[in-house]
Amino acid sequence: KLDADLTPQCATALQAVLDALGKKQGAEDTRTRRQRDHDALEEACRRLIGVGTLPDRAGQPTQILLHMSLDQLRGAAAGLATGAAVTLLICGRALWVQFLGPLRQHGSPWTTSIFRSAPGALVTPAGNLLFHTRASAAAAFPTASHPTGLWENLAYLGVPLLAVLLAAAIRFWRNPGVRATAVTLVVLELFSLGDGPLTLHGFRYPAVLLPWHWLQGLPFLSDVLPDRFAVVADGAAAALLAFSLDAARTAAPRVSWRSTSLVTAVAVLAILPLVPLPVQVTSATPVPAGWNTIFARLRLAPDAAVLVIPVPTALQPQVMRWQADTGEPGSLVGGWFIGPSRTGRAVVNEFGPAHAAVWRLDALSAGPANATGPTRPEIRQALAYWLPAAVVAVTTRGSRLWRFLTGLLGAPAMEAGRVLAWRR
Template identity: 30%
Template structure:
């Protein structure tokens, strides 16, 4: 979100357009260094529990997402060392495979950090990426606000602090690094502003490269930022319509050049994403809007949420995308009134309202009760790309706009002095309750000895390992076992996004075959099914489809019932190998 109108100089334009030597421009000032240090320290504090065990820690709020991301990071490193295609693989969901471009594989960090992954393991990379994401995003917005919106480094730091450690950022830090590593977004907006002011070809080239890089980090945050910036720009020119023509004239050709550069750089991966193997048309998440209470309450992982918890209205622990708290919204309203003569403040206020309304979804919900009130998302969700976005996440587009209002307010108070104390108190009342608490982490349980000691090698030739139940979004532990075994075997099933059915609609996890569903239901109910000859034939057909070499039952919930079910399906008892039950199905499948 740009704080200044495109085409109009701001209070710190001289800094942005300085002609000083490169050495001087790259020099880190004391305020910049202090901001970087504070943001890094706070990010380390938030991730502190995970850093205690950087090779084996597990964020409890991530569900199974941490396993999936570690698998992505480890596979990227393996693809480099084995010269494999990084965009797709059959090591998961064997033999159909996974389209990694159609998943959030984040090649923009997994590939550059591959050496660290190879040296220290994917859990270390995971922890480093999240820590870097929080700190770098905060600093990037501090840089942007300080050069395009406010004069005071303190005001810019407050805005950057909110952007980097907003409730949504902390929530996503449990399991979604693609919504945490966002430092390129303010730099992209800075380039757009420069182009609107007459920036040259070099800025257009830089913008194209940055957009391509952001696509490699995460496409959804780029889309949300584009919508938010578009709303801000339209609101700005609604208040200053005479400035629009010059901005459009300055920016049109350079923006087309930047778009062409970005398309050339990403054409291959994007083709693979939308048309390659295991691509899909869209993913239907169902209603995923914010509850209205989610805008007013404090996040669970904050001081305010700990002292004054509200009703649980979030989709899950990683999707608290609003949770601004009512004190902050009151301050935002007061700031808008106080700064009503400033166009940037009015445009920011419009953006906050529009993005928050979009995040509420197609129907207004209050306290998990549907009201029957239709909202604008019911029109927008039918558009291409938007149909696959979680509408709750559009609240993140309001975060930079709120940060802009806070920075503008504090900047003016610092200049006028007379209002500094009351506004400082107001900001403290609004922001202190949102102070994040360290994310909870534990040491994960060790892998089954069958995988850790390499016993699996005696049972795998060229086929897959079928765990019981198969790995899926509810339980993806097998992905970790595969990583620790250096990807020595492919897995049937998995945790990813892939197509289902002839219309290529996507779902999380594989297109489950009957035997996979049977295993899952058996574990859930704890009841051994009445196995028929048709079910036995189906099991053989499914194992053949998976090109299975071995069926493995590790210790877990209802494992005794599962063992009886597998024995009934295969007509043979399992063998106890190390700490798992094993059925060598190579003769059965080959026959």
């Protein structure tokens, strides 16, 4: 019912209009009850104000519209509060660890300017796609000699799909969905070009012409990898294609099945160049002989830290694969991860006080003739920092690593295959 502050005549007339409008609900009406009531009240206000039944001298139209707005706000606030409560219940602990936990960090470990799309990447198929050439595969895969220094290639859509999307955007530009997704696609692809100067067909375009050059310094954007915008742009391209197909179907609902089939066939052919090849299989470094035997003999606690040499890093993470394959050890020193530096900035291959020891131990493990092991102070500092329950080395007797470890820790407590172990 309406507020009692309205004049009786106005309230009676307005209620009559509301009752009449509220009954106008057909089978095709998909609105909720709240939305129908809101629309009825709004329409009643317009009609009564238009015929002068609802005067403005007492601010009654404003009062009614405010009543409608507050009712909507109450419903939205209740929904947002419920969603926030459920989110905190499910994700609260994880969010706290992410932003306030012991490994919180800031910044990006990567040089973000490297991660940008090349203009030609939109039409250059990589070698992992079904339709490609040897030349396109060589140009698309990131290499050290690539003119843009790319590490990954995410932008490819292909000439057929781009042509279909362009034609669809022009033909159905009046459709709001088509227009919104087309603009979104173009903006995201421009963002994916990054902030550096571009060279296209012999012409060099300065960075100031790229939109990301002006946005990259803003809070929360400085750590974004620009080429990842191309992934979101793929979604915009898919939405644009879907909206266009729907617009083509509804524009002429009585077209023949041949026309409908033709439109569908064009869409399928446009996305066919995106079909990938099966993922290539490569051989992983097998678990070294004696690995399971050594850990079965050690009988360590599940959370006992173990120093395995070679120490796993981003450059040689094979020890992490052995751990994943066997479940041993339960806790591993080192690893391929993003973590905070001493200043709190996100870095890779940062091992705190043991940083120098990690790289010298791995150099000994690799076996180059000029490699030198950690100094006594370096290895003592590293062991005091790690506090390993055991030291496990994948090496052979007589190697430089074996000589270093036996000089430091004495004879190994156990040996199996290519694996040696010392208890701490």
